[in-house]
Amino acid sequence: MIKQLKPSALSAQIEDMVEWLASYGSDNSGGVTRLLYDPAWSAAQKAVQAKIEHLGLTARYDDVGNLFGRLAGRDPEAKVVLTGSHIDTVTGGGKYDGAFGIIASLLAVEYLLTHHGQPLKPIEIVSLCEEEGSRFPMTYWGSGNITGVKDRDNVHHVKDANGISLDQAMQAAGFGSDLHPSPERTDLECFIELHIEQGEVLEREGKSIGIVSHIVGQRRYNITVYGESNHAGTTPMKWRRDAMFTAAEMIRLLTIRATADQSGLVATVGHMEVKPNVGNVIAREVTFSLDVRHSNAETIKQFCEACFSEFEIIAAQHGTQIRYHKWMDEPPVAMDHTLTKAAEDILKRGRISYKRMTSGAGHDSQIFGTHCPTALLFVPSQGGISHSPAEFTHTEDLQRGVLLLIDLLYKLAY
Template identity: 50%
Template sequence: MTFDTSITGSTASEIEHLITWLASFGGSGEGGVTRFLYSKPWLEAQHALKEKMTDWGMEAYFDDSGNLFGRIAGTKNMSGAILTGSHIDTVTNGGRFDGAYGILASLIAVKQLRDAYGAPKTSIEVVSMCEEEGSRFPLTFWGSGNLTGLFDCGKAPAVYDRDGVSIEGAMKRCGFGKGRYRKPFRHDAKCFIELHIEQGGILEASGRQIGIVTDIVGQRRYTIILKGESNHAGTTPMNMRKDAVAMMSLCISCLMKKAKAADPFLTATVGQLEAKPNVPNVIPGEAVFSLDLRHHNETVLDQFSEDLFADFAKLSEESGVQISVQQTTDVKPVKMDPELTRLSKQSAENINVSYREMISGAGHDAQIFGRHCPTSLLFVPSRNGVSHSPEEWTKPEDLISGIKVLSNLLYTLAYE
């Protein structure tokens, strides 16, 4: 039995209809979607997907954290399952494609394979993971983290949303976390395949239809706190000041200069700034800024951060403004499975879909699975690189290309 390219006959209207349908759960009225973990729109969307899975002939079930699965049982290799899918949650007023496309594309691909070839040799499960974004609670990857052992929904961390609701309380209000469903941890995952929009402009600019990710960057986040002296803006000479904001500007200028001269794949971002007392006629005595560093090689991150903070220390000594650095996040880089990368390229070549290898600068559930089982991450282009926005959009023909490559890859893994 060989793969018949004619079975990947999804139409643009089919995938567009499904994306519009899923976006109706939490639709913002501005073309975007707000679907937070354990919210009413989230719960409605998960149950609607469960019904869709059942209607399409899958065994649909939840785990106790709220991850949803649609299973097509295998006929021979009974000891494990191929997982494919993405996350159901969104950022505030986010796009319709982020996460959702990966779930819906997986559903279409698995349905087409089952309709054309019957049951696979190895079980395939489409997963709609309960959370990835960290939009409601101050943690990310709750869904994939429960599946891979990073988290345990039976011992939920003490984190709260802006209304003071704990993640445990919100989970239980939705009926999860009570032992009613099977435990989330998956010791039987043979591999995980995630299809996602790129959320950047590199793939679109290249003119290629598919991005095959080789590495997902590590992420380090820091809070930089500068303490000087507050004083009168009109009576304190410039050479006698310990201005925390002036020092912050020197640090940021140093940072950006070093980052531009460093490895071309390294990114450095200052996204949050705060000054105290934050009034026009007082020299700020304290300033705080965030720093986000990313690269796919941990050695590069180590060296860059070490050199940078040594420069910060010199600036502090020269100015008299104290600097402290607090690390808040340390996510390790993850390499995608080389054999799955090879098979992904082969799948694209089999159906004449153009592709390029890529490094993902954004975190994805594949980053969590990549430490747990063989994992592959595939991208389709994002128009103008826009994501996390109602303007998020991907051409229908690119959406179809993604489904075709995914179908071919799943056929290779589950049917051959």
């Protein structure tokens, strides 16, 4: 299907566009910071809007700041083939996470319009306003509003680290005042997301493309251990109610159990708060995070229940108490078999190496996947590094992803 497309020209386009979009929110370390509704975010969305309009597409925002670029179809009754990713980043993130999916969609639709004209079904590019949860304690704000999973009425209490509410930030950026259409969509035929892997599997196995079959489910907790503060020098070890010692044993247990699991489960403790957090005082309170992921919801449930049962024993042995706060419970989501089979057939015909795989990271595709047929496609990440200025994918790999997206969109919309 692809014709008159010189690989060298496409490579140059990809490289230029990666640097172009990374310039919005760039810092001296080579990282990129675009947080929901901040000035860098606004500038990036406006730049993408200008690019959409330059291609001759119709650009529009919804009322939470998702940006769409529409290529109208010949069939007025046809539903929309949607493709894209998220524009926001973590603090000091890389150039490719989310951004590549937007860039690839722009390039793919530009090619299709130039060489094949108007499609049968409408194609829309989406630059989703938020996925990462970097500014506010929530995730998937963009895709969640489109699919009806989230709405503005339930987030009035949400604030960032500076005490600015989500409502305030949204309105300061020009959204949330009903000046734009409602974000919820009922006209989507499917969603296609092209993304960097953010892991090492494709690189280690020498595969060019990852076809995701499932996105793992996630449970996240804040777990607090309550003990008693006392003098570090005058309190004998056997009389202590040490919250830190208790938490350390719990974290060790988690790691041992997760390592012994042979089904792909992962468990991570990445954040800890200690009170009073003084070097010569026994800790009276320790809160640590817990992130558990697996492609099977029952496996996650059983792992957490088994660990928490042992936590109670450990807490009792140390004379401490424990409290659990579960703040995320996202079920695993299967990607659409028909779409993934279509991508697989394209790769087989082109003799491009690929791997069917599970995504250990969360993506907007898991939100869309419960709303409409969805496909998530990966290109390799060098060293598996992501959420870092060192995040990198070779241009050749990015190019293969764009070419796959062109063929897939042609199959779906033309």
